[in-house]
Amino acid sequence: MSVLDLFSLAGRSVVVTGAGSGIGKAIAEAVAEAGAGVVCAGRSDAIDEAAGAIDSAGGRAVAQRTDVTDEAAVEALMARAVAEFGRLDVVFCNAGSSDYYKPVHEASREEWDDVITTNLTSVFLCVKHAVRHMLPQQSGKLILTASIWGEIGSDSSPVPGYAAAKGGVVNLTRELALEYASDGLTVNALSPGFFATNIGQDKDVDASVIDVLVDGALKRMPTGRIMEPEEIKGTSIFLASKASDAVNGHILTVDGGLLAA
Numbered sequence: 001m002s003v004l005d006l007f008s009l010a011g012r013s014v015v016v017t018g019a020g021s022g023i024g025k026a027i028a029e030a031v032a033e034a035g036a037g038v039v040c041a042g043r044s045d046a047i048d049e050a051a052g053a054i055d056s057a058g059g060r061a062v063a064q065r066t067d068v069t070d071e072a073a074v075e076a077l078m079a080r081a082v083a084e085f086g087r088l089d090v091v092f093c094n095a096g097s098s099d100y101y102k103p104v105h106e107a108s109r110e111e112w113d114d115v116i117t118t119n120l121t122s123v124f125l126c127v128k129h130a131v132r133h134m135l136p137q138q139s140g141k142l143i144l145t146a147s148i149w150g151e152i153g154s155d156s157s158p159v160p161g162y163a164a165a166k167g168g169v170v171n172l173t174r175e176l177a178l179e180y181a182s183d184g185l186t187v188n189a190l191s192p193g194f195f196a197t198n199i200g201q202d203k204d205v206d207a208s209v210i211d212v213l214v215d216g217a218l219k220r221m222p223t224g225r226i227m228e229p230e231e232i233k234g235t236s237i238f239l240a241s242k243a244s245d246a247v248n249g250h251i252l253t254v255d256g257g258l259l260a261a
């Protein structure tokens with residue numbers, strides 16, 4: 001097999017959650033361009049547009065309306081990939097949302113539960129129902145979207161629930177890698193730094209809080225700039241393809257060097 005063939009996803013069946021915008025949309029475009037059939041999953045009409053754009057560009061994509069906190073919907077999502085493409089090779093557990101940017105003593109129980117459910121419990125549900133298809137195949141790749149806030153604390157705006165959830169994703173990655181290594185599965189995490197996406201726009205957050213966050217991000221970034229979603233395409237293909245077969249339980253930080261400081 002040639003080195004370039006190692007990165008091909010021809011004939012693979014891939015699910016991407018949160019594929020309607022930002023990082024998930026870029027991942028869906030990338031895996032389709034690399035040859036995979038892709039199920040674009042998400043809560044809004046944006047997934048129809050994302051799948052339609054991939055189709056128009058000559059790729060194979062379908063949209064599946066899915067709230068990743070709803071177990072029945074997640075089970076149906078994984079079944080849809082098998083129904084469409086005959087198997088399930090790769091799942092990007094990527095859907096997520098921000099915190100409410102409140103310190104713990106001001107946050108409500110409902111806000112905490114919402115952030116943990118959206119960013120951590122959703123990953124448990126996606127992995128659970130993906131693995132049920134992958135075990136009989138004795139192959140599969142799970143790629144969980146973590147965050148640098150799952151690896152270090154935030155020193156700009158407070159993100160307690162988000163940091164706890166993403167820290168959970170980081171160590172869940174390692175735990176799952178060990179649980180399923182002997183079954184031919186790999187489990188790795190993409191850990192983004194600061195990307196220009198819609199994150200946080202579903203929350204009623206004061207603009208000044210976002211300004212502080214962005215300012216803090218820019219100060220921390222060695223490159224002095226926020227990254228674009230397209231910049232995660234290469235690492236996504238690496239983790240989804242044969243090129244990364246020997247990589248397991250790894251947290252691949254895509255942060256422009258931020259954590260090197």
Ligand SMILES: NC(=O)c1ccc[n+]([C@@H]2O[C@H](COP(=O)([O-])OP(=O)(O)OC[C@H]3O[C@@H](n4cnc5c(N)ncnc54)[C@H](O)[C@@H]3O)[C@@H](O)[C@H]2O)c1
Nearest residue numbers: 018021022023043067068095096147192194195197198199
């Ligand atoms: N943008 C960044 O700087 C950054 C940094 C670190 C980690 N991340 C992570 O990257 C992932 C993608 O976020 P993004 O930055 O592209 O933001 P985004 O808001 O553009 O994309 C997130 C997508 O997830 C979807 N989503 C949210 N809750 C959902 C649910 N319950 N069910 C189904 N879909 C749901 C949203 O509709 C949206 O399309 C998230 O897990 C986020 O935490 C982002």
